[in-house]
Structures are given as C-alpha cells and as structure tokens.
Amino acid sequence: MHGMKGHDIPVTQIITHPEVIERFEKPRINDMTEAYLNKMIQDKHRETTEQYTDAYETYYGIFPHSYRLRESSFQESVYLKQESPHSLICDTPLCRAMYHSLPKYTQHSKYPYFPVYTRQHRENVKQDVSCTLCHSCVSVYGEPGKEPGKEPGKESTL
Ligand SMILES: [Zn+2]
Numbered sequence: 306m307h308g309m310k311g312h313d314i315p316v317t318q319i320i321t322h323p324e325v326i327e328r329f330e331k332p333r334i335n336d337m338t339e340a341y342l343n344k345m346i347q348d349k350h351r352e353t354t355e356q357y358t359d360a361y362e363t364y365y366g367i368f369p370h371s372y373r374l375r376e377s378s379f380q381e382s383v384y385l386k387q388e389s390p391h392s393l394i395c396d397t398p399l400c401r402a403m404y405h406s407l408p409k410y411t412q413h414s415k416y417p418y419f420p421v422y423t424r425q426h427r428e429n430v431k432q433d434v435s436c437t438l439c440h441s442c443v444s445v446y447g448e449p450g451k452e453p454g455k456e457p458g459k460e461s462t463l
Pocket residue numbers: 395396397400438439440441442443
C-alpha cells in the first residue's frame with residue numbers, strides 16, 4: 306500500500322501500544338513473519354533489477370529516499386532512509402514481535418539489509434525520542450519524497 310494523502314491516524318498511538326502483540330497468537334506471528342520476509346526480499350530484488358510495477362515506483366523508487374508522516378493533527382515528521390547494512394529494526398510492536406520470533410541467523414543475515422527509515426529530530430518536541438520504521442510500516446502512513454535536488458522543478462523543504 307502506498308502513502309495516502311490526508312491520512313490523519315495518530316501513528317504514534319499505534320506504535321506505543323504494546324498490547325498489539327497480545328492480539329496475535331504465535332502461529333499467526335510465524336505466518337506473518339514469513340510473508341513479511343518474502344515481501345521484503347522480493348521488493349529488494351525488484352529494486353536491484355529495476356522492476357517497477359507502476360509510475361509511482363518508477364518515480365520515487367521502490368524504497369523512496371524519505372517519507373513525511375503526519376503523527377498527529379499538529380505534528381508532521383520526516384523519516385529518512387538509512388544506509389545498509391545497519392543495526393536498526395522497526396519500532397512498531399508487531400515488527401518487533403516478528404523479529405524476535407526469528408532465529409538469530411536470520412536476524413543477522415537479513416535485517417541489516419532491509420530498508421528502514423529514522424525520524425529526524427523534531428525541534429518542537431521536548432525530549433524527542435528516536436523512532437525507526439521499516440519500509441512496510443512507514444509507507445502505509447507516509448508520503449514519499451525524493452532526494453533533495455533530484456526532484457525536478459520542486460524546491461526541497463527537508
Ligand atoms: Zn515495521
């Protein structure tokens with residue numbers, strides 16, 4: 306799913322509710338984890354081989370440079386794609402549950418290469434905490450952005 310304009314779900318509310326995990330039973334987590342890994346590996350392969358499925362992907366790339374995410378009616382944040390390999394994992398409870406359900410070998414061989422996005426420091430938030438989201442999570446709520454200078458005819462506001 307791609308970014309939806311005007312989407313106003315307070316995503317931090319979703320992120321900070323650990324009880325999400327308890328809604329899913331172990332076998333369900335395993336199924337979801339397998340689907341998640343397969344999708345991520347397929348998308349990475351499509352990126353390498355430049356197999357875009359639509360004009361949106363052709364323009365922004367399969368893993369866009371950044372996302373703008375409306376975290377509440379008052380707060381818009383910018384998430385920037387991090388270089389691989391990295392040691393980051395997505396902060397949403399479901400993604401963390403999936404990560405911890407995997408053997409160490411898979412964690413260490415796969416996750417450093419999965420695209421993740423880290424929230425840029427927010428000047429207007431007191432004692433701002435860091436937040437990292439995987440592509441699968443950030444793309445549901447965020448608006449994609451191109452690398453500054455690579456967007457023809459549009460001034461970057463990053
Ligand atoms: Zn995630």
